[in-house]
Amino acid sequence: xxxxxxxxxxxxxxxxxxxxxxxxxxxxxxxxxxxxxxxxxxxxxxxxxxxxxxxxxxxxxxxxxxxxxxxxxxxxxxxxxxxxxxxxxxxxxxxxxxxxxxxxxxxxxxxxxxxxxxxxxxxxxxxxxxxxxxxxxxxxxxxxxxxxxxxxxxxxxxxxxxxxxxxxxxxxxxxxxxxxxxxxxxxxxxxxxxxxxxxxxxxxxxxxxxxxxxxxxxxxxxxxxxxxxxxxxxxxxxxxxxxx
Amino acid sequence: xxxxxxxxxxxxxxxxxxxxxxxxxxxxxxxxxxxxxxxxxxxxxxxxxxxxxxxxxxxxxxxxxxxxxxxxxxxxxxxxxxxxxxxxxxxxxxxxxxxxxxxxxxxxxxxxxxxxxxxxxxxxxxxxxxxxxxxxxxxxxxxxxxxxxxxxxxxxxxxxxxxxxxxxxxxxxxxxxxxxxxxxxxxxxxxxxxxxxxxxxxxxxxxxxxxxxxxxxxxxxxxxxxxxxxxxxxxxxxxxxxxxxxxxxxxxxxxxxxxxxxxxxxxxxxxxxxxxxxxxxxxxxxxxxxxxxxxxxxxxxxxxxxxxxxxxxxxxxxxxxxxxxxxxxxxxxxxxxxxxxxxxxxxxxxxxxxxxxxxxxxxxxxxxxxxxxxxxxxxxxxxxxxxxxxxxxxxxxxxxxxxxxxxxxxxxxxxxxxxxxxxxxxxxxxxxxxxxxxxxxxxxxxxxxxxxxxxxxxxxxxxxxxxxxxxxxxxxxxxxxxxxxxx
Numbered sequence: 001x002x003x004x005x006x007x008x009x010x011x012x013x014x015x016x017x018x019x020x021x022x023x024x025x026x027x028x029x030x031x032x033x034x035x036x037x038x039x040x041x042x043x044x045x046x047x048x049x050x051x052x053x054x055x056x057x058x059x060x061x062x063x064x065x066x067x068x069x070x071x072x073x074x075x076x077x078x079x080x081x082x083x084x085x086x087x088x089x090x091x092x093x094x095x096x097x098x099x100x101x102x103x104x105x106x107x108x109x110x111x112x113x114x115x116x117x118x119x120x121x122x123x124x125x126x127x128x129x130x131x132x133x134x135x136x137x138x139x140x141x142x143x144x145x146x147x148x149x150x151x152x153x154x155x156x157x158x159x160x161x162x163x164x165x166x167x168x169x170x171x172x173x174x175x176x177x178x179x180x181x182x183x184x185x186x187x188x189x190x191x192x193x194x195x196x197x198x199x200x201x202x203x204x205x206x207x208x209x210x211x212x213x214x215x216x217x218x219x220x221x222x223x224x225x226x227x228x229x230x231x232x233x234x235x236x237x238x239x240x241x242x243x244x
Numbered sequence: 245x246x247x248x249x250x251x252x253x254x255x256x257x258x259x260x261x262x263x264x265x266x267x268x269x270x271x272x273x274x275x276x277x278x279x280x281x282x283x284x285x286x287x288x289x290x291x292x293x294x295x296x297x298x299x300x301x302x303x304x305x306x307x308x309x310x311x312x313x314x315x316x317x318x319x320x321x322x323x324x325x326x327x328x329x330x331x332x333x334x335x336x337x338x339x340x341x342x343x344x345x346x347x348x349x350x351x352x353x354x355x356x357x358x359x360x361x362x363x364x365x366x367x368x369x370x371x372x373x374x375x376x377x378x379x380x381x382x383x384x385x386x387x388x389x390x391x392x393x394x395x396x397x398x399x400x401x402x403x404x405x406x407x408x409x410x411x412x413x414x415x416x417x418x419x420x421x422x423x424x425x426x427x428x429x430x431x432x433x434x435x436x437x438x439x440x441x442x443x444x445x446x447x448x449x450x451x452x453x454x455x456x457x458x459x460x461x462x463x464x465x466x467x468x469x470x471x472x473x474x475x476x477x478x479x480x481x482x483x484x485x486x487x488x489x490x491x492x493x494x495x496x497x498x499x500x501x502x503x504x505x506x507x508x509x510x511x512x513x514x515x516x517x518x519x520x521x522x523x524x525x526x527x528x529x530x531x532x533x534x535x536x537x538x539x540x541x542x543x544x545x546x547x548x549x550x551x552x553x554x555x556x557x558x559x560x561x562x563x564x565x566x567x568x569x570x571x572x573x574x575x576x577x578x579x580x581x582x583x584x585x586x587x588x589x590x591x592x593x594x595x596x597x598x599x600x601x602x603x604x605x606x607x608x609x610x611x612x613x614x615x616x617x618x619x620x621x622x623x624x625x626x627x628x629x630x631x632x633x634x635x636x637x638x639x640x641x642x643x644x645x646x647x648x649x650x651x652x653x654x655x656x657x658x659x660x661x662x663x664x665x666x667x668x669x670x671x672x673x674x675x676x677x678x679x680x681x682x683x684x685x686x687x688x689x690x691x692x693x694x695x696x697x698x699x700x701x702x703x704x705x706x707x708x709x710x711x712x713x714x715x716x717x718x719x720x721x722x723x724x725x726x727x728x729x730x731x
Contacts, residue, residue, distance in 0.1 A: 050636030177613025220711025230691035
């Protein structure tokens, strides 16, 4: 099976350690994955803000970059959701039949990281070690757009040394929402403040989620409030072992 | 009523005001979380809930696909049962029809059953211009009307008020509208309800004309259905000599048997009850009663013409999407500038009014984080996030001809950078250089050891006013990958 990792643009530019963690983890599980260097972005920022014409060349770049792979693994529920639910819409809008066909070929091969680990590789114990008090925020797009269910929690429960505590009102949105965070900044912050309060209530040292964009928002609030709670992508937790 | 939604600011500005009202946020958080839990419990009891949702959506879709046929069938059935059918293209026509009926009966007042359609067309204000006073008889509507306030929720229009505030409104305003509030009225809910009951009773007994909406209109039998909790609706529907019902053209159900599905979906989704206390059905007038039905378009055919957006016309006004929406919970309904607030309002208003018309309407599709909780609870499976994104694209397209806004420039530039890996790589190198500089300047260290940037100038301030921003890494993932020669 030829596997590619869609590192995602935000991870590439802001959180390279997450991309690194995905490769570390896959290598440990015996998967030699590629980083197709032609990849950029899934086009979600344009699509969700209403700029569908602008999204067309970005989607075209996506299908070109990942053509020829059997599976495309992404450490982002939001980007996976965007590919599965929005690329067809963008292609339809472009009126380009070849693009539509390429999208139809590529989209079904995209897996959110936990889907790939649990469904394709069939593992829940990835051999990780992380001796910390952790709480998990299921991001909206993972939860509702993809329906990843309890896959992330099954993976986390199998981590050695972990003290996993439940997050109150876990399935409520953190208020990030892409450009919503700046177009409706006050509302976004109000939502995020409640999420941060719930995180603090758990007494966790680390907040884990499968999307760095949501963590950028919640983590930014937690840091501004000097709470001492750090945020980490799920892939980075799963990549940790007793050696590293 | 002096309150009006006309001229409301765009959502972000209206939301800011609501967010700064701590009492409002407490009232809303309490009310929505209570009803959310009730809904979840009673929906959880129904094993075939998903099948019911699918059936509800299918029945409504059928109606929308053959709306012309169903409407003619409904008109015929209603006429056969003695009702007079009127057709209204817009709010002004509908209001004029109701006013002329009231005038013909020399009525200077009408009693009203809570109705979203009459709210939508501003009937009370239009009647007032004709010298006719419209009395709201639903408890929450009464609170809104007496308080010169605006509704903020589809089902519970006074959800933004707590009982202490309601007591003050009753004490100060009831006397001017009829029977005054009792002396020493407390804020115990039972006492407040009793005061409202006494105040309203004289209005039910006096009024010659009543105005209602309808939850459903059954084409096959010419039956209108009103579902309610308090019994005030039943009083209005049966006591007065003349009954005028204003009904949106999307309210049709083809057959009597279709009602079965919706009488299961609606109460559980809206009030969190297995069944609502009062369900009134009438085909033509009750004995000796003159019955009129105003079939209202007011933008519905515009919405119907929108391939993606038309699913919003399935809406049965249950308000489950409001109660579960994290944006609504914090901003309240007034911020949406319409009688239809919350997620459904964010799509229904632009669909009914059209985009590119005013800034307020154009701001509504963006009043959502696209978390998808609304779609999850919608009893007729309206994919609200999908429609929101679709409408956002319409808003963007409506402004393409004009001078480009900062946002459009930013999006076009981002798309240009992101449509080729080489361009993205240059941009990241620039960020890396900036990051190395900022890393030295940034004093604050975030938990986990990463440096944070200080507060950014506008538009970055929209982010950094409340949230720390990690400094960009010195090297992007792709640069590291290339440098290490992994490929």
